[in-house]
Structures are given as structure tokens and as C-alpha cells.
Amino acid sequence: MDQIVDFLNTIFWGYILIYGLLAVGVYFTLRLGFLQIIHFPEMLRTVLRANKSDHAGITPFQALCTSLASRVGTGNIAGVAVALTLGGPGAIFWMWVVATLGMATAYAESTLAQLYKVRDDEGNYRGGPAFYIANGLKAPWAGAIFSVCLILSFGLVFNAVQANSISDAMEGAFGAPRLATGLVVAGLSAVIIFGGISTIARTAELLVPFMALLYLGLAIYVLVVNASEVPGLLALIVRSAFGLEPAVGGVAGGITAAMLNGVKRGLFSNEAGMGSAPNIAAVATPDPHHPASQGFVQSLGVFIDTILICTATALIILLSGIFGHDPALTGTQLTQAAMEVHWGPVGRYFVAVAIFFFAFTSIIGNYSYAENALVYLGHGHMAGVTVLRLALVVMVIWGALQSVTTVFNTADASMGLMASINLVSILLLSGLVVRLTRDYIQQRKKGQEPVFLAESMPELKDQIDTEIWGRK
Template identity: 45%
Template sequence: MLEVINDFLSGKVLIVLIVGLGSYFTIRSRFVQFRHFFHMFAVFRDSLKSSAGQLSSFQALMLSLAGRVGAGNIAGVGIAVTLGGPGAVFWMWVTALVGMSSSFFECSLGQLYKRCDAEGQFRGGPSYYIQHGLQKRWLGMIMAFLLLITFGFAFNGLQAHAVTHSLNNAFGFDTTYTGIGLAVLLGLVFIGGIKRIAKVADLLVPVKTLAYIGVTLYVIVLQFDQVPAMLTTIVKSAFGLDQAFGGLIGSAIVMGVKRGVFANEAGLGSAPNVAAVASVEHPVAQGVIQAFSVFLDTFLICTCTALLILLSGFYTPGFEGDGIALTQNSLAAVVGDWGRVFISVALSLFVFTSILYNYYLGENNLRFMVGENRKVLIGYRTLVLVLIFWGAIENLGTVFAFADITMTLLAFVNLIALFLLFKVGMRILRDYDDQRSAGIKVPVFDSSKFPDLDLDRKAWPANPSAPVAAPGKASAGVAAAQR
């Protein structure tokens, strides 16, 4: 029954929602992800600046990449290629292109409607912009519950299962002991709260990402003469034009979209939870940088994995096996047995940081539901650690099917909320664009311009410090902004 429901939701509903509404957001915003593409790099540079007592935009980016760059980039891509052929990679790209727009708006809104908690830290996400933007707390509660179940519980167990079984295959480690070790290490980070999670992500995310990209690019460079032909195969297979994969066009679309969403999470409502914790001058700045993280996740890391598999010569149409084994064997076919070890180590780092991200998503939405209740929070941490250990030693196939269903429901609720709040998103985007057009290098958000919105004035004060215009571009618009 779960499989039938899952096939309908993820095979039909999810495609229409992600691609359809993502395309709508893209067109209505005049292709915001393309217009601001090169600006993303400037915002990324500025994100390195920190604000006293708050998380920086760079730390929020590392947190989001901790979640986006996970098992889906290794195992998920392998599954997509296995079941959908090379054409699935093309549809992952399409999902990411439109997903950049969805991620831009959901993270901008997450910033806009964030709240300052009793400890002086920012919190936000879909539940917050649904409650304060749509004035529908009941729907925000549903969203919070779905995020808690999907990320806080189900995905953590699945991630633990992936890493412990990968280590067992590569090193022969007993899953019971690795499960205990994983739970202990994670517990030590959990008790430090969002600041400790951010510090660990700051350290591990760049290391795991650069190491993985470096090794996969090395393999791609070794066979660079085959890359143009393989890219042609990917595009032709996506439309059923390659004879070897002609019968997989339907599977290519479904698996490409499904695994693409699982990998980059654009539109699911997960990234706004961590995007909201950053201290930024304007909500749109965080939307820009989170769109950039979707690009990094799919176009760089997922593409590296896909080309690693397809160029290795190990993959053949009709391959039977799991995605992790396919990626491990593909790398080993080119560089030797150390390739299997490297994938296991990389997967361990990917999963560790992803679980930290998933845990925070669950905690953030639990706080939205019950408030600052310390006993409930301790109970949540304990249950998460138990599920991590359980997932490490048990096959959670049923849980995975259930998580796919709740993930699709998340996308449904979140994307409908984004559609209803789209005009608000466009208003703050125009405010940001107008300031940039006026020569202001770092646009500043003035909440007094939006008196009709239910905003936290501690997070977004009225009449903030005056923005600075670029030299030689002073104008009446700048003068007005400075007044």
C-alpha cells in the first residue's frame, strides 16, 4: 500500500509541483536565479562576515550544505542512474534549475518572517511564514509536524543505515558498534545546540565537499576525452533518443525529479529553517546564497557523481544493485580498491553532517509546536539517538517508503504556501533590486516600508543604518534610502 501511494505521489504529484510551480516562480520573477547568478558569488564573499552573537550567512550556508550534500549525492545519484539510466541526470539538472527559484523564495521568506527567541537567536522556516504570512497557525503546525517526522526521525534512521552498512562493506566494521559510536558522537554535538552544530558544519562541510569533488574530478579528467560523448548520451537518453536507454524515458523523468529533490531539497521547506538563523542585512541576500547552494549541490556534486559512474565502464544498462555499491565499484574500477574506502569515508562525513542538519530541523519545528520546553527537547534528543542506532542495525525499507510520502506532502504544503506568499516575495525582491540599481552595494531591509506585514521588529528594525552607494552611482534613490 505504501509503495502504491508513494508511486502516485512522487511519480505524478511531486513532478507537477516541483517542476510546475518552480517554472512559474522562475518566469514570474524574470528568471531570478539567472539574473542574480554572478551576484551570488559576491553575496557568498560577503557572507564570510559575522555578526556578534549571531550566526553568519556563511555558517547558514554551511548548515544548508550539510543537509543538501548528503547520502543523496552518492547513493541517490546511483539509484537514479540505475533505475532511470543516464537521462535521469538531465532531469536532475532541470529540477535544480527551477528549484533554485523555489529555494530563493522559500529562504527569502524564511528570513523575512524569522523570530528572535528568548536566547537572542533567530528561528524561522515554513511554519513561521505560514503562521505570520498567511495567518494560518494550524497549517504551520501541520508543516512543523511533517518536518519533524520526515527529517527529525525518518531520514536520520535512513542516513545511519547507509553509513554503517557502507563501513561494514568497506572495512568489515560491525554495524552495532558503529551505530553506537555514531550515536555517541552525534549526542555530544546535539547538546551544544545550534552554535555547536554550526561550528562542526563549518569544519566538516568544506572538507568533505572539496575532498569529494577533488577525487571525482581527478577521475573525470583521466577520461576527459569521453566526457562530451557522455554528456550527449545524458541529453539524448532524457528524451528517449538513445537506443540503449529508449525504454527508460518515463523512469528517467521520475527518478531524476525524485532523486534530484531528495538531493538538493529545493521546495521541500527544509532549507528555510537554517537560512533563517543567519544575521543578514536583507532577506533576499540569504535567498540568493541558498539558491547558490542548490547549484553547488546538483550541478557540481551530483554531476561529478553521475559522470564518475557513467565514465567508469562499470555501469551497464540493467545494472542491479544499490546506489552506494555502484558508486564504490565505479570509482574502484578507475583508481583501484582504495576507491571503495574513499567512498565509505566520504559517505560517513556526508551522513554525519546531514544528521546534524536533520536534527536541527526537527528541533526547530518541535520548538514551534510546543515552545521552549526543556523536558520535551531532551526527550526528542533521546528518541533521535535511539532511532539512529536502530537505523544503523536494521533495514528501514518501510520507513524509507513512509519518508518519501511525507517528503511529498512537505513539498505540497510548502509550495502552496510559497504560491500564496509569492506577491510578498516579489515585493522584497523588488526592494532589493531597486537598491542595487540605485548603486547600493549591500542593500538593507527597512521594515517600516512594509507596515502591513507581521514581522518581528527585533529581527528587522525600522529605519536601520543607511546603506552605502557604490562610488559614482549616487542618485536620488540613494539619497532617499539614506534619509
């Protein structure tokens, strides 16, 4: 099994995604006119006013929090530490690059997800890559393959990764048995996911802002106390990204190692281009009533995840002075040790608690994506959903008992297949993304509230739900 996983990772990460991901990000950045930079204020505007909902969908803010629940997970704490260990400080620079380019990619995929959303049998909004692949590209078979990949990766494997990091942190900080931790996390997850998408959204809306702001607040304190060292560390990150800095201790170095690990961990953390966040973006009631508004909201999510939270973790580790002294110290334990330098013994416990909340919300956020995919496959009835929920519970317990290497490698392989399918799809639909973006921006420049109506693009009448987009 390990040989198969290693082979798939070699194909995806050695040849396809490490270049494809960057290329697609560059493509959308150029074609959308550096939208993620020039129209960054629009992202803030759409989130700050994002309070609109109806009985069929959740609010844009809830959609942002749910996507952040999935994005902001162990990748922000354990994943950053792994990237530093395997790729050196330069890996952080490539995480920034992936995030900046990924903001454009995230915008494109979430805009498409909004446009092609539908109503399920209960009248609730559903959508995501499977839907725009099936309706926009007329390839329902490809949508089915994507959905299976999504369920396997986000519904199962990725949640095992999150549970693994929780059990690792709890064992390191409190000496808690891994099995006991797995059972507790599985039980709490079951309570939330059996309540459905609306319960997940409300939970994320409460937990995500609190945990993210608390973590950033502690990180800012560390940066302020060590302000004189920050400029030098930022320079170190940039120099290391281009091989201009020697490896530290037993830590790997070089351009290739920095780029490979930065891209892998960056994508794993912010999920841009993977086709995951669009599943919850489609469930939102857009405010303004235009597909592009959810694109802006989800693009901001990538910025928050990587540029803010991942960078905070990296600087906390580098400022601690312990990086590179013990090559065996990596993942969650490295972050814990670094926080202990800054905050004393309480730092270790704080990271364990942060890991718990970050990973727990990721589990319930990931599940919401998988349920959406299950609906596309025609198994969104009670029996099918119950089987998926029970399978998630089992995977959480399994993940809590596995080794870090096995779980991370399996996650990389499943994520690679999923992302490949999605990247090709959004490229083929890129012309439509450009048209929607121009329409939104032109209305905004005229001082109008951007509104999209199906009648403005009659050629799409057989592809989109004209009832959803036939009214303001």
C-alpha cells in the same frame, strides 16, 4: 505499513509533486525573471562576503554550510546511483532540471524565512516555513502540521536514511557490523547535537567545505583523465532523458522512468521547495541586511549540491564502464565499485569515508531543522529538546539495521507531505517574494548596499518582527 507507504508515495510522487515541483520552479523562474541565471554573480557575492553575525544568529556562511550539511548527504552518492539504476542516464538530466528550477524555489522560501523570523525566549533567531505560514498566511494550524511533518521526516526518518547508507558503506568496505556502526554514529551525533544550533553551525563550517572540495577534487581528476569521453557521456544523458537512447543492460529506461527518478532523487538531494533549508536560513544574520540576501545564499546551495556534486558522482559512475553490467549493483555499492575502477582498492574505502562524513553532517544538519520546528510548536524547552535528541539517536541506530528499500520509501512519503504543504504556501506568498526581490535589485543597481526596513512595507507590521527589521 508498507502498503500505506506505497499508497502515499503513489499519490505524492505519481500525481502531486513530480508535476507540482516542476511547475512551482517554472513559476518562480519566470516571475523572478530567471533570477538564478541572471543574478548568479550576486549569489557568489553574498557568500564570499558572508561573515556578519550577532549574538542572536549565525553567519550566512555558517547557514550555507549547515544547509549543505543536510543537502550534501547520501543522496549525492547513493541516491545518484539509485537514480541511474532505476531511471537510466537520463535521470541525471532531470536532476539538473530540478536543481536549476529549484534554485528559484529555494531563493523564494529562504527569503520568506528571513523576513518572518522571530526571536525565541533566549533571544536567538528562529524561523522557517511554519513561521511564514502562521504569520504570513494567518494559518497557525497549517504551520503546526508542517512542523510535525518536519520533525518526523528530518528529525527522524531522514536521519535513519543517512545512518543506513553509512552502515551499508562501512559493511561493504571494512566488513563493519551494522549495529556497531549505528552505535558509533549515534554517539558522535549526540555529542554535536547536545551542543545546540551554534555547535552544529561551527561543526558544519569546518567539515562541509573540506569534504565537498575533496570529493570534487577527486572527481575533477577522473574527468581530466577521461576528458575525451566526457562530451559523449553528457550527450548520452540528454538523449536518454527524452527516450532517444535504449536502456543499458538491466537498467530501466524511458522518459517516465528517467523523469520520475531524476525528480525524486534530485529533490531528496537538494531539498529545494521541501521547506527544510529555510529553517537554518532564518537563523542567520543577513549580510547585506535584507531578507533576499539569504535567498541568494541558499539558492547557491542547490547549485553546489546537485549541479556540482551529484553530477560528479554520475560521471564517475558512467566513466567507470561498469554501469548496466550488473543490475543488482546499486546505491552506495555501485558508486564504490565505480570509484574502485578509477582509484583501485583505495576508491572503495574513500567512498565509505565520504559517505560517513556526508551522512554524518546531514544528520546534524537535519536535526537543526527539527529543533526549529519544535520551538514553533512551543516545546523548545530543555525537556522537549532532550526528547527529540534522544529520539534521533534511536532512529540512527534503527536506520543502520534496515533495508535500503524500506528506509528510502518511508523517506519519500514523509518528504512528499512536507513539500506539498510548503509549495502551496510559497505560491500564496509569491507576490511578497517578488516585491522583496525588486527592492533588493533596485538598490543594488543604484550602487547602494541593499537594506530592508520594516517601515518600507507598513502593511506587514503585524506579521514581522519590526525590531529585527527596524534597524540596519
